[in-house]
Amino acid sequence: MTTxxxxxxxxxxxxxxxxxxxxxxxxxxxxxxxxYSRDIYQTNQSLQTSLAYSNKxxxxxxxxxxxxxxxxxxxxxxxxxxxxxxxxxMFLKAKYSFSLISxxxxxxxxxxxxxxxxxxxxxSAPAFxxxxxxxxxxxxxxxxxxxxxxxxDNNFGPEVAELHWLVYVNFALTNGSIIWLAFFNDTExxxxxxxxxxxxxxxxxxxxxxxxxxxxxxLKRTVQxxxxxxxxxxxxxxxxxxxxxxxxxxLAAGVAHEINNPIGFIRxxxxxxxxxxxxxxxxxxxxxxxxQQQDSIDALSYQQLYxxxxxxxxxxxxxxxxxxxxxxxxxxxxxxxNLKTFSHNSNGELQxxxxxxxxxxxxxxxxxxxxxxHTVDNQLPAVSPMVMGNSGQLQQxxxxxxxxxxxxxxxxxxxxxxxxxxxxxVTIKIADTGCGMDDKTLKKLFTPxxxxxxxxxxxxxxxxxxYAILEAHNVELHVESxxxxxxxxxxxxxxxxx
Amino acid sequence: MKGVVFVKFNEFIEHLWGDEFWDELLFEAxxxxxxxxxxVGLYDDxxxxxxxxxxxxxxxxxxxxxxxxxxxxxxxELYAAAPPQAHDFKDAFEFLHGVQSVIHIEVxxxxxxxxxxxxxxLDESPTTLTFHYQSPRKLCFFCEGMxxxxxxxxxxxxxxxxxxxxxxxxxxxxxxxxxx
Numbered sequence: 017m018t019t020x021x022x023x024x025x026x027x028x029x030x031x032x033x034x035x036x037x038x039x040x041x042x043x044x045x046x047x048x049x050x051x052y053s054r055d056i057y058q059t060n061q062s063l064q065t066s067l068a069y070s071n072k073x074x075x076x077x078x079x080x081x082x083x084x085x086x087x088x089x090x091x092x093x094x095x096x097x098x099x100x101x102x103x104x105x106m107f108l109k110a111k112y113s114f115s116l117i118s119x120x121x122x123x124x125x126x127x128x129x130x131x132x133x134x135x136x137x138x139x140s141a142p143a144f145x146x147x148x149x150x151x152x153x154x155x156x157x158x159x160x161x162x163x164x165x166x167x168x169d170n171n172f173g174p175e176v177a178e179l180h181w182l183v184y185v186n187f188a189l190t191n192g193s194i195i196w197l198a199f200f201n202d203t204e205x206x207x208x209x210x211x212x213x214x215x216x217x218x219x220x221x222x223x224x225x226x227x228x229x230x231x232x233x234x235l236k237r238t239v240q241x242x243x244x245x246x247x248x249x250x251x252x253x254x255x256x257x258x259x260x261x262x263x264x265x266x267l268a269a270g271v272a273h274e275i276n277n278p279i280g281f282i283r284x285x286x287x288x289x290x291x292x293x294x295x296x297x298x299x300x301x302x303x304x305x306x307x308q309q310q311d312s313i314d315a316l317s318y319q320q321l322y323x324x325x326x327x328x329x330x331x332x333x334x335x336x337x338x339x340x341x342x343x344x345x346x347x348x349x350x351x352x353x354n355l356k357t358f359s360h361n362s363n364g365e366l367q368x369x370x371x372x373x374x375x376x377x378x379x380x381x382x383x384x385x386x387x388x389x390h391t392v393d394n395q396l397p398a399v400s401p402m403v404m405g406n407s408g409q410l411q412q413x414x415x416x417x418x419x420x421x422x423x424x425x426x427x428x429x430x431x432x433x434x435x436x437x438x439x440x441x442v443t444i445k446i447a448d449t450g451c452g453m454d455d456k457t458l459k460k461l462f463t464p465x466x467x468x469x470x471x472x473x474x475x476x477x478x479x480x481x482x483y484a485i486l487e488a489h490n491v492e493l494h495v496e497s498x499x500x501x502x503x504x505x506x507x508x509x510x511x512x513x514x
Numbered sequence: 515m516k517g518v519v520f521v522k523f524n525e526f527i528e529h530l531w532g533d534e535f536w537d538e539l540l541f542e543a544x545x546x547x548x549x550x551x552x553x554v555g556l557y558d559d560x561x562x563x564x565x566x567x568x569x570x571x572x573x574x575x576x577x578x579x580x581x582x583x584x585x586x587x588x589x590x591e592l593y594a595a596a597p598p599q600a601h602d603f604k605d606a607f608e609f610l611h612g613v614q615s616v617i618h619i620e621v622x623x624x625x626x627x628x629x630x631x632x633x634x635x636l637d638e639s640p641t642t643l644t645f646h647y648q649s650p651r652k653l654c655f656f657c658e659g660m661x662x663x664x665x666x667x668x669x670x671x672x673x674x675x676x677x678x679x680x681x682x683x684x685x686x687x688x689x690x691x692x693x694x
Contacts, residue, residue, distance in 0.1 A: 030537045037540075040550040048554050 076213045079107040083217050087224035093232065096224055101132050101197060104217065108183060108210055110134065110199035112144060119193045121155040147173035151182050152196055159188040163214050165206055181206045185218055187225050190233075195225070252484065259481040260412045263419070264359055270384030274351055278344030285337040285344075292330045299325050354381050358411045366489065368512050369407045371442060372400030375433060377407075378414030385419050389428025396435050401442045403509045405489050413482040417446050417505055420478065423469065424450025424503060442511055447504040453497040461495060515562060515651075516628060517555035518595070522588045523562065524551060527569065529587075539568050556627075559651060578655045578681075585659020590667060596620070606661070606668045606691065607643045611635070631657065636688065644677065647687040652680055654687040661691055 086099050097115045105113040114131040117124050129142045150172045163185045168176060181201040186194050302321050306313045322328070354377040375396060379386075386392055421431050429449035436443045453461070453468075460466040462483040486493050492508040527536045540549035545561045566584075570577050593600070597620045603609045610633065618630045631649035638644070647654050658674045665672040673692045678684035 027534075030534050033537055033540075034533055037548070037550045040548075041552045044550060045552040045554060048552065 072209075075107065076209075079103060080213060080216060084220060087220045093225070093228040096221075096228060097195065097197070098132075098138070100217075100221060102137075104197070104214070105132050105134070105199060107213070108199050108201065108206070109203060110183070111179060111202045112141075112148070113197070113199040114145065114148070116149065116152070116196045116198065117189065117193050118154045118196065119191070123149060123154065124193065141175075143173075144175040147175045148198065148200060151176075152184060152198055154196070156186075159194065160186050163211055163218060165211065168200070176200070178202050180204065183211070183214070185214075187222055189225070190229050256409065256412070256481050256485065259478065260359065260408075263412070263416060263478060264355070267381060267385070267415070267419070271351060271355065271381065274384045275348050278347045282341045282344045285341050289334060289337055292334050295325050295327070295330055299327060351380055351383075354378075354411070357408050358415065359408070366404040366406055368402045369405045369410065370400040371403045371405070371410070371444070371509060372396045372435070374405070374407050374410040375414050375444070378411045378418060379433075381411065382415050382418040382422070385422040386431060390422060390425060391430045393430055393432040396433055401437055401509075401511045402513075403442070403489070404512045405509075406485075409485045410489070413485050413507075414446075416478045416482050421446065421448035421450060421503070424448055424452070426451075429502070437511070440511055442509050444507045444509065445504055446507070447502060449502040452499040452501050452503055454499055458495065458497055515557055515559045516553075516625065517551050517557060518553040518592070519588075520551040520557055520562065521553050522591050523565065523584060524549075525591070526584055526587050527565075531573075535572075539565055539572075543568055581653060581655035582659035582662070585656040585661075586663040586666070587659075589660050589663025593663075593667065604668065606665050606670050606672060606693075607638070609664055609668070610643060610645070610661070610691070641693045642690060644688060644690045647689050652687070654679060654681070654689065658689065661689070 082103050083100065086096060086103070089096075091099065101113050101115055104110070111134050112131050129140050129145055130138050131141045131144060131148075132138055133141070151166065151168060163183060166182050166184075168179045168182055171177060179200045179202050181203070182198060183201065183206060184196060184198040186196045189195055299321060302325075303313060303318070306317055306321075357377060358381055376394075379392065379394065418431065425431070425448055432445070432447045434445045434447075436445070457468060462480050466480075483493065486507065490510055494506040494508075495503065496506070497503040524536060527539065536549075543549075543561070543564050545564065547557055547561060551557065566577060566580050569575070570580055596617060599620065600609075600612065600617050603612060614633055621628055621630060629650065631647060631651075631653075634646040634648065636644045636646055647657055649657075654676060658676070661672065661674050671694045673694050675690050675692070676682070676687065677690050678686055678688040680687050
């Protein structure tokens with residue numbers, strides 16, 4: 017048994033120890049809390065450092081990515097330079113920047129005196145440029161290997177007074193020109209790491225500038241080539257027209273004859289009609305006389321007079337003569353129309369034309385060449401398919417073929433023209449029974465200036481020009497020939513559906 | 515081991531047998547920490563085993579029963595301190611599934627170095643859940659007690675049996691919880 021006071025003492029001792037433990041525990045907890053606070057502070061610090069670092073890296077990456085997109089884009093040389101100035105200025109926190117092209121140490125293009133400013137963006141600042149240029153070593157021979165940083169010590173004027181650093185680089189352009197990129201900073205120092213990033217950009221920019229220089233050269237060359245192609249086209253059109261005029265010259269005598277013929281018979285018919293008119297006057301006169309003698313005229317007397325002057329024949333013959341004259345005039349007008357189509361100097365534009373109409377027109381123009389000993393066997397159907405073409409040029413081709421055929425059949429023969437039509441194609445066959453050609457001639461058939469005709473008779477350009485025309489019309493051309501049997505030209509036209 | 519376990523064990527013992535018994539335990543145990551526990555501190559596992567050993571000897575109960583009793587009592591204490599996400603359940607099985615995916619993740623946020631038991635679920639039916647308890651501390655009976663504490667909280671009657679137990683010479687501990 018313990019006494020109450022001993023119990024109390026023991027109880028107090030237990031509680032004191034308990035309080036002691038609690039106190040110690042509180043101290044430990046407080047220390048732990050302080051440690052946590054310190055840890056949190058340090059974690060915070062290191063997080064902030066990491067954040068700043070990662071922000072910086074992100075800015076670098078953004079800058080690199082934007083510059084890379086810019087270099088790889090199709091933007092012009094001028095845009096590449098001005099956008100690079102903007103991006104780099106923002107990245108470097110430059111106050112002012114500009115680009116400048118120099119040649120032999122002298123500025124040749126000050127980008128219209130424009131500079132980029134942190135507050136104003138692109139703006140005109142000739143006074144600043146005057147002073148700022150003096151810091152650039154424009155006399156340096158060739159392109160720099162790296163970005164250069166130089167402190168702005170010498171005070172060249174009030175415009176540059178607040179600036180501390182100049183960061184610059186240059187690139188060689190064509191013709192010995194050099195482009196300079198210059199950035200002026202008012203910061204106390206230039207971040208060294210930014211310069212490493214700038215160095216990466218320098219490499220990209222260099223290849224970007226080179227590519228644009230090459231592009232410009234290619235563009236220039238393309239324009240030159242296009243001009244050459246245009247003048248060749250022009251020359252070709254002139255050649256086709258000249259050849260046409262030359263063949264027209266050769267046809268002229270025949271055409272004149274073709275026109276003269278109807279004119280001749282029209283004239284003689286008109287002479288005849290003049291005489292018939294005289295007979296009518298005679299009839300009228302004699303009727304008049306009878307009326308004066310007898311106050312009237314009976315049917316019998318009129319009949320006698322009519323028969324005496326052979327008026328029945330005169331009437332029917334007049335009718336025939338008039339019909340013949342109209343036909344003759346139609347022939348003349350037809351020939352003139354076809355000559356107009358033939359000689360028209362078109363720009364070679366293709367439009368839907370009636371193929372058989374072109375062939376028949378050509379036949380009319382060359383009719384005189386095929387007149388006497390030749391038979392023309394025209395088997396073309398009445399309804400013609402439409403082809404994309406130029407009727408003047410097509411006539412030129414057919415006239416050429418017909419005249420050649422006539423020339424090949426000097427002692428007479430038959431010229432057959434036939435057509436075979438399928439869904440999308442029409443094949444025209446032009447066959448003569450002339451002297452034909454040997455292989456040697458066949459091979460040179462479409463060679464310019466090659467001719468079998470005597471000097472002064474042919475230009476030697478007829479078939480080569482025809483070939484060029486047919487090619488432009490997407491026409492397939494085949495020739496078959498046998499000496500002393502004849503020649504057949506086969507022309508395959510694509511039909512246009514309207 | 516987390517200080518919260520020691521603090522709660524202290525409260526448990528004082529609740530059962532008073533602060534003088536606790537004082538007596540500490541006096542005899544001669545622990546390196548001298549029984550100065552804070553919930554935020556970390557203490558040697560061995561201190562808990564020493565204290566349990568003394569309780570077992572003095573109160574003449576088995577270590578197994580001591581662990582089960584403490585586990586059952588401490589569940590509601592720890593549950594009250596658990597993050598709100600851990601409160602959103604109605605069923606004991608549901609909670610057991612959430613121990614690893616919710617509670618342990620929250621614990622790790624504050625104590626990245628904490629050693630936590632791992633549960634691998636082996637089998638489940640509407641009434642039975644079997645899982646593999648893995649912990650270097652081998653406190654499967656403490657775990658059993660916690661499950662009873664949990665069932666009490668969800669007002670469910672369960673029976674926990676050790677299908678396999680490292681304390682019985684098996685290579686692992688497999689606990690089966692059966693709703694009855």
